[in-house]
Amino acid sequence: MPHMKDKIIRVATSLFHRKGYFATSISEIAGLCGIQKASIYYHYASKEAILYQIHSTTMDDLTTYLKGNLQGVDGIEDCMRAAVRSHVRFHLERQKETFIANTELRGLTPEHYALIVAKRDTYEQIIQEIIQRGCAAGIFVDEDVKILSYAILTQCNAGAIWYKPGGRLTVDDIAEVYVRFALQGLMVR
Amino acid sequence: MPHMKDKIIRVATSLFHRKGYFATSISEIAGLCGIQKASIYYHYASKEAILYQIHSTTMDDLTTYLKGNLQGVDGIEDCMRAAVRSHVRFHLERQKETFIANTELRGLTPEHYALIVAKRDTYEQIIQEIIQRGCAAGIFVDEDVKILSYAILTQCNAGAIWYKPGGRLTVDDIAEVYVRFALQGLMVR
DNA sequence: GTCTATATTTTGATAGAC
DNA sequence: GTCTATCAAAATATAGAC
Numbered sequence: 273m274p275h276m277k278d279k280i281i282r283v284a285t286s287l288f289h290r291k292g293y294f295a296t297s298i299s300e301i302a303g304l305c306g307i308q309k310a311s312i313y314y315h316y317a318s319k320e321a322i323l324y325q326i327h328s329t330t331m332d333d334l335t336t337y338l339k340g341n342l343q344g345v346d347g348i349e350d351c352m353r354a355a356v357r358s359h360v361r362f363h364l365e366r367q368k369e370t371f372i373a374n375t376e377l378r379g380l381t382p383e384h385y386a387l388i389v390a391k392r393d394t395y396e397q398i399i400q401e402i403i404q405r406g407c408a409a410g411i412f413v414d415e416d417v418k419i420l421s422y423a424i425l426t427q428c429n430a431g432a433i434w435y436k437p438g439g440r441l442t443v444d445d446i447a448e449v450y451v452r453f454a455l456q457g458l459m460v461r
Numbered sequence: 462m463p464h465m466k467d468k469i470i471r472v473a474t475s476l477f478h479r480k481g482y483f484a485t486s487i488s489e490i491a492g493l494c495g496i497q498k499a500s501i502y503y504h505y506a507s508k509e510a511i512l513y514q515i516h517s518t519t520m521d522d523l524t525t526y527l528k529g530n531l532q533g534v535d536g537i538e539d540c541m542r543a544a545v546r547s548h549v550r551f552h553l554e555r556q557k558e559t560f561i562a563n564t565e566l567r568g569l570t571p572e573h574y575a576l577i578v579a580k581r582d583t584y585e586q587i588i589q590e591i592i593q594r595g596c597a598a599g600i601f602v603d604e605d606v607k608i609l610s611y612a613i614l615t616q617c618n619a620g621a622i623w624y625k626p627g628g629r630l631t632v633d634d635i636a637e638v639y640v641r642f643a644l645q646g647l648m649v650r
Numbered sequence: 651g652t653c654t655a656t657a658t659t660t661t662g663a664t665a666g667a668c
Numbered sequence: 669g670t671c672t673a674t675c676a677a678a679a680t681a682t683a684g685a686c
Contacts, residue, residue, distance in 0.1 A: 276669080292567050294483035298662060310664080311670050319662065375564055378481050413645065416630070419638050422623060423616040430615035431608075441605070449608050456602065457646030465651080487680065500652050502681065 277315045284322045289368035293379040324384045330369040331391040348406045356454045360447040363432040370432050412458045424454045466504045473511045478557035482568040513573045519558040520580040537595045545643045549636040552621040601647045613643045
């Protein structure tokens with residue numbers, strides 16, 4: 273991707289994360305890119321197109337990352353560990369984008385909204401299928417699979433809100449806390 | 462509280478929840494209240510004052526509700542159950558307000574932001590103290606107390622996002638799922 | 651307490667030169 | 669690929685009549 277088109281995404285991601293999509297203006301994005309606001313429209317058709325791009329690549333990368341981390345893993349319990357670990361790591365390493373993906377859905381056009389929700393459903397289904405298999409096998413607790421999956425995914429997202437790179441705990445430390453907590457909550461005693 | 466002042470809050474809460482604070486205009490709020498936008502300013506000094514009012518009463522009510530639900534409860538484990546139950550119920554019963562409280566902090570002035578974060582800290586400390594006592598007593602797992610508390614609080618907030626009143630599960634059903642899942646994750650085996 | 655009218659600013663987006 | 673100039677619409681908020 274050309275240089276400026278990339279830079280616009282990086283700057284917009286930073287601003288959308290800090291101030292929110294609606295509170296961020298095209299001129300602010302342009303200003304931090306060192307160009308005039310009219311020049312933005314050479315690269316993107318609208319402000320919403322920038323938001324959609326962020327959503328789309330974030331969801332694609334998240335799903336690709338999960339599939340890669342599940343490759344060659346055997347056993348339901350280990351699959352679940354790998355899935356939680358993958359989810360947490362991605363959310364901590366791409367904090368700003370995942371925060372936007374979780375909170376700025378309302379800025380999308382109805383068409384784009386539907387596309388992103390479909391991507392999200394695909395991702396969640398991979399996780400839900402693992403939980404489902406564990407419940408059916410009797411090694412996971414007998415609770416509502418959707419509630420369990422949302423609970424686990426959301427508690428991990430929390431990390432992306434308070435995590436500060438370079439702090440007391442590393443990404444791997446935090447990921448393992450969530451893996452242990454989620455698995456302890458899931459496994460029957 | 463007088464009639465219209467109340468109605469403005471109810472209408473604004475609904476709009477902020479559905480469209481977000483920045484995407485909602487004063488004229489939309491006024492329109493749904495059946496008055497002109499200028500009349501809003503007789504009741505509130507600014508749009509931000511409306512948002513602050515929502516944040517402030519929601520946090521106060523949340524904390525009051527928790528304290529009431531902990532009254533007379535003995536034992537660390539039962540306190541934790543009561544706390545999670547209280548948290549989930551409040552979030553499901555006051556879905557719109559708690560969603561705003563969790564996602565629209567950035568619309569506040571720096572002064573109001575500091576006040577609301579202080580209220581939130583007070584609330585979290587009550588929960589963290591219970592977890593701390595459980596860890597110290599050796600009945601809860603030996604993990605980072607802040608991570609655990611954020612994980613539990615956030616996973617319950619998730620309910621407020623997807624919960625539809627009148628659906629398959631009642632508020633109490635859902636609360637008990639979260640109580641069991643959180644406690645199972647916390648208790649040492 | 652609500653109205654009409656308006657001030658002021660800013661927004662997203664477009665046209666056309668270079 | 670970036671610029672200047674500009675449009676049209678919408679925003680928050682205020683002034684003053686009733």
